[in-house]
Structures are given as C-alpha cells and as structure tokens.
Ligand SMILES: *[C@@H]1O[C@H](CO)[C@@H](O)[C@H](O)[C@H]1NC(C)=O
C-alpha cells in the first residue's frame with residue numbers, strides 16, 4: 001500500500017480512537033411542573049406560619065440535566081423550591097428505580113433547591129423545618145416528587161449526542177452581603193484575594209446537540225431568592241425563577257411558559273449571606289442606616305429591613321431577574337466556552353456530622369483537634385435577617401442568652417455542659433440535637449456528593465454556605481483535584497442539595513453569631529469538617545477507591561405529624577355555579593394596564609393543575625376561535641384565591657392580567673379552570689369565561 005494511503009488510514013484510526021473530546025457525551029434535558037398547593041399552605045423560607053399561599057404568580061418547575069459518557073451517567077436537577085429534602089430525593093429515586101432499575105442512585109443524582117422563599121413547605125419531614133407549616137404537608141411533598149421524577153423521565157427520554165461548554169460571566173448590582181460585619185472577621189489576606197464580599201460570577205454550563213442546536217443551560221449565581229418578602233402570598237419562583245422563565249421564553253418562541261425544548265435553570269450555590277435587596281438594610285420609619293452588628297433600629301430588629309432595587313417587591317424581582325437573564329443570554333449567544341469532556345464520575349457519602357473530627361494547623365505552628373457538635377440553633381436564628389425579620393424581639397449578633405428564654409429552652413431540651421462548650425460562643429436557643437419528640441428536629445446525618453464532568457466538579461452541599469465558606473470549599477476541592485492529576489480543575493457548589501441542614505459559616509464568621517453563624521448547626525468547625533470530608537471524597541473518587549457509604553439517615557415518613565386540614569367541601573352559593581363570572585373585565589383597556597375578572601371557584605388544592613393552568617388569557621384570532629396568549633405561569637398574570645368565610649365553603653378567584661406593552665390590539669377574554677369538591681365526595685372540573693374586552697394601543 002502506498003505510504004500516503006497508510007498515512008490516511010493511520011489518521012482515520014487515530015480519529016476513531018480520539019474524536020474531538022466532547023463529541024462522546026450524551027445529554028438529555030427535561031422540565032416538569034412541580035407547583036405545590038396554591039392556597040392555605042405556609043411557605044417555606046421565612047418561617048412565618050402566617051405566610052400562607054393565596055394563589056400563583058409564577059409556577060414552580062423542576063429542570064433536569066443528564067450527562068452520559070457511554071460508561072457512566074450523572075444527573076443534576078434544579079428545583080424551584082425552598083431546599084431539597086432527603087425524603088423527597090428518596091421518593092424520587094424509588095420511582096425512578098421502578099422505571100430504570102438502578103440507572104439513577106443516591107450517588108449520581110443531585111437534587112438542588114433554588115431556595116425561593118415563596119413556595120409551599122411542609123415536605124422536609126424533620127420536625128423543626130416543618131413546624132411553621134403545622135407539620136408534614138403531603139400535597140407539597142407529592143407535587144415535588146411527581147414533578148421532579150417527570151422532569152428526569154423527560155430528560156432520560158431525550159438523550160442525544162451533544163456537548164457541553166463552561167463559561168464565566170459577571171453580574172453587578174444584583175447581590176449584596178447581608179452580614180458584612182461577620183465577613184470582615186475573615187483574615188484580611190484572604191479577603192484581599194477577592195474584589196467583593198459576595199461572588200459576582202454567573203457560571204454557565206451550556207448544552208448543545210452535536211449539530212450545535214441549543215438544548216439547555218444551567219446557570220449558577222449566588223443570591224437568595226428573597227426579592228419577594230414575607231408579605232407575599234402568591235407562589236413564585238422569585239428572581240432566579242423568573243430569570244429561567246425569561247431565558248426559556250427567549251429560546252422557545254411561541255411555546256407556553258413551562259413548555260418548549262430549551263431548558264434553562266438558574267440554580268443555587270453559596271448564597272448563605274447573599275441578599276438580592278441591594279438598596280441594603282434601612283430603618284423603615286426613619287430611612288437611616290441600621291446598626292451594623294445587630295441589624296436593629298433603636299434596639300429593635302423589626303424596623304431594619306432591606307429592599308430594592310425596585311419600587312416594590314415585584315419590581316425588584318423583575319430587575320434582578322432581568323440582570324441574570326441578560327448575562328446568561330450573552331454567554332449563550334457567545335461561541336466561546338471551555339469544552340467539557342469525559343470522564344464522568346461521581347461519589348456519595350452519608351456523614352454523621354457530630355462525630356467528625358479534624359486537626360487544625362494554627363499559623364504559630366501549633367495544632368488543635370476539633371470536632372462536630374450535635375445540631376443546635378443559636379439565639380440569633382430567631383432574629384431572622386434583614387430580608388425577613390423574626391419574631392419575639394430577638395436580634396442578630398447575640399452572644400449571650402436571656403434567662404427567660406433559657407428557662408423555656410431548658411424545659412424543652414436542656415443543653416449539657418458539653419453542648420454549651422461545643423457550640424461556644426453560640427448561645428443555644430433550640431437544642432435540636434438532644435430532642436427526638438415527636439421525631440428528629442434537624443438532621444445529624446448529611447449527604448455529601450460530587451459529580452465530575454471532565455475537569456468540572458459539581459459539589460452538592462446540604463445547606464447554605466456563606467460566600468467565604470464556599471470559596472474555601474472550592475479551593476480545597478480544586479487543590480485536591482489538581483494534586484490528583486486534574487489540571488485546571490473547576491469547581492461549582494450546588495447549593496441546598498439532597499438534605500437540608502441550614503447554614504455553614506466560616507469559623508471566624510461564627511464568632512459574631514449573626515443569623516448565618518447562629519444557624520450553623522454543627523458548631524464553629526462545621527466548615528472545617530466539611531472541607532476534610534469533601535477532600536477525602538475527591539481523593540477517593542479520583543483514585544477509584546471505594547468509600548464507606550456511611551449511615552442511612554432515619555426514615556421519618558412513618559412518624560410525621562400532619563395538622564393541615566384537608567379541603568372539606570366547596571359551595572358555589574344559591575343559584576350560582578362554579579365558574580360564574582361575578583365581576584367582568586373593563587370593556588376597553590390600554591397596553592400596560594391591568595384587567596381582572598372575579599369567578600366563583602373551588603379550592604385550588606383539589607387539583608394542582610400540573611402542566612395545565614388555573615387561568616388563560618385568550619385572544620380572538622377569527623370568529624369563535626381563540627388563542628391562548630398567557631397562562632398562570634406568565635409574569636403578566638396573577639391567580640388570586642380567597643375564601644368567603646371559613647364556614648361557608650365558598651371561595652372566589654381573581655384572574656389578573658397586565659397587558660404587555662407589545663400586545664396586539666384586538667378582542668381578548670379571561671378564563672378560569674378548576675375543580676370543586678362535592679359534599680358527596682369526589683372532585684369535578686369546571687370552568688368560567690369572562691366577557692370579551694378590547695385591547696387598544
Ligand atoms: C437491575 O439491576 C440489578 C443490579 O444492578 C441487576 O442485577 C438486574 O438484573 C437488573 N434488572 C433488570 C430488569 O434490568
């Protein structure tokens with residue numbers, strides 16, 4: 001054979017063995033509705049029993065992304081919910097295992113909550129976390145399990161040859177540190193390495209088919225979804241959720257929100273001390289700056305509230321969302337990015353935190369043995385934050401308890417001297433680790449997990465790492481990965497994943513006992529212990545060692561208490577029917593105005609209307625033909641429910657629509673869909689339609 005041919009064959013063989021490295025990935029994306037019960041269930045986040053649902057502004061979605069290199073598969077799911085719960089992940093895996101055997105396991109599936117504070121709670125099972133919701137709420141739990149499972153199923157069925165590109169952007173003016181005084185306790189030479197006291201990067205993993213059509217994107221940006229404050233009673237995915245809606249809308253032309261091929265997530269990361277309320281904390285009555293250490297005005301926390309940048313909370317949500325969306329879109333449109341290539345790898349371990357030990361090297365050369373504590377919350381936990389203050393007059397930065405509250409605490413769960421010493425300087429308010437009545441209050445066994453996609457490491461953490469805690473953990477993992485042969489390792493923290501254990505502040509920040517330090521439940525060295533655990537995991541994963549899977553967290557599902565009453569019955573009233581329109585929209589409206597209609601309704605908990613809607617805005621396109629232009633998942637609509645009186649069983653809904661500035665002029669109408677519960681059992685669908693109205697320019 002001539003030399004030239006041999007050469008060509010040689011090249012062909014090489015190309016077979018090593019095609020462009022990212023061409024070997026298979027990728028799947030999927031999205032599903034996981035909206036919880038839209039009325040009368042307390043939201044999770046601000047711990048306010050009074051913040052109960054009254055309708056929907058934006059729906060909750062679960063967004064799933066699956067990666068497969070032909071040998072191993074890993075999945076990441078971002079869910080519009082307060083945080084992920086062990087119970088939910090277990091139930092999702094149980095369902096997936098029935099369909100796909102052991103394709104998805106605790107080891108290769110990360111479920112991460114976006115941390116919206118405006119979605120129904122009651123699904124965590126640990127007693128303390130479900131307490132504001134009056135215990136376990138099966139409807140919320142089932143909605144999440146079903147939505148998450150469906151999103152993974154859809155991603156599973158959509159696997160195609162694809163590629164992934166990692167890129168970094170920056171968003172300014174969208175986040176501030178809400179405990180800047182605690183941040184300042186971190187060593188100066190460490191702080192000097194960073195330009196800001198919060199992370200401003202927007203990290204994007206862009207997913208494409210091998211022919212370069214876009215499949216989806218995962219974006220990580222460090223911010224609390226607390227643009228909506230605790231006066232809000234409409235379900236919403238908040239700033240990051242609306243950023244997802246905007247990104248998906250811009251790529252799924254004409255598809256209703258929550259449908260369409262492109263899936264775009266804005267997932268949580270180390271957002272522990274990061275607020276979106278960028279005007280900062282102010283005394284609400286005098287507009288002065290609050291006291292920095294305690295976040296109080298004249299000694300009271302309730303007057304010190306952060307807000308902004310908009311004129312109200314909806315406007316603030318929109319502004320932050322648009323900033324995130326614009327930067328994500330810029331990165332998506334750019335051809336640049338770091339290609340992600342195989343191998344895919346993963347590791348998971350359950351860790352009993354109170355029994356962990358570590359050795360600290362002090363700069364003066366001495367070493368110190370440290371260990372974990374049983375879970376406990378400090379006094380400043382009860383103070384809440386400037387994004388949402390607590391009750392009973394607590395304030396942040398409390399390093400001493402009060403005898404009154406200590407007496408009550410000791411009656412419930414007296415801390416031992418060992419507990420007090422271990423948590424020092426945290427004054428213990430809730431000694432959750434010493435009480436098991438009626439069942440576990442806060443977890444002591446956590447889930448720690450890593451997914452490796454080539455030189456990218458996704459680190460699933462069971463809580464809210466503060467800015468500096470996240471930076472330290474990333475550095476530990478990056479250094480360990482580089483030492484084990486992954487040059488250029490990149491690390492992303494995926495926040496509020498798998499199990500929830502409140503906050504993780506640095507040992508220095510812990511000393512000030514602001515909200516984040518007071519909510520660092522395993523004591524001052526929580527972060528130190530996590531860094532050790534994750535370092536061991538990176539080493540084990542990269543060297544192919546087996547790790548002990550660790551102790552299983554307790555199964556609380558048979559013990560949970562549930563006090564949220566079920567829907568008893570709906571009544572439509574004398575000579576009236578469900579769906580009757582009691583208040584018609586104005587006959588003529590201009591763009592930018594808000595129209596509404598009022599309908600007799602059933603209880604929204606009768607049917608959560610997943611992948612459907614409680615309302616439509618419809619435009620007449622020809623005689624008798626109407627086209628849906630908006631649903632209850634759109635930003636421009638609000639679905640607002642209220643009971644007539646607690647006894648009557650009657651209720652009404654308002655369907656509200658703010659006419660977009662680019663709406664086509666013409667005839668429109670508002671509709672409402674729902675289910676009512678009959679006295680004789682069973683739920684039945686109904687619908688109602690308003691008169692039509694004219695939209696003018
Ligand atoms: C399911 O997985 C187990 C272990 O991985 C294997 O032994 C079994 O054959 C699988 N079952 C099916 C139906 O694929």
Ligand SMILES: *[C@@H]1O[C@H](CO)[C@@H](O)[C@H](O)[C@H]1NC(C)=O
Pocket residue numbers: 229230231305311312313314
């Ligand atoms: C929430 O925001 C609204 C503005 O949208 C404001 O009027 C209200 O006082 C805020 N409530 C709290 C508790 O911060």
Ligand SMILES: *[C@@H]1O[C@H](CO)[C@@H](O)[C@H](O)[C@H]1NC(C)=O
Pocket residue numbers: 355356357371
């Ligand atoms: C930590 O140290 C204590 C006391 O020395 C020991 O009982 C415990 O087993 C250690 N924990 C681990 C995880 O090694």
Ligand SMILES: *[C@@H]1O[C@H](CO)[C@@H](O)[C@H](O)[C@H]1NC(C)=O
Pocket residue numbers: 362363364365366
């Ligand atoms: C070394 O530094 C640590 C932490 O700052 C301190 O607790 C310890 O007393 C120091 N030891 C000596 C011998 O100076």
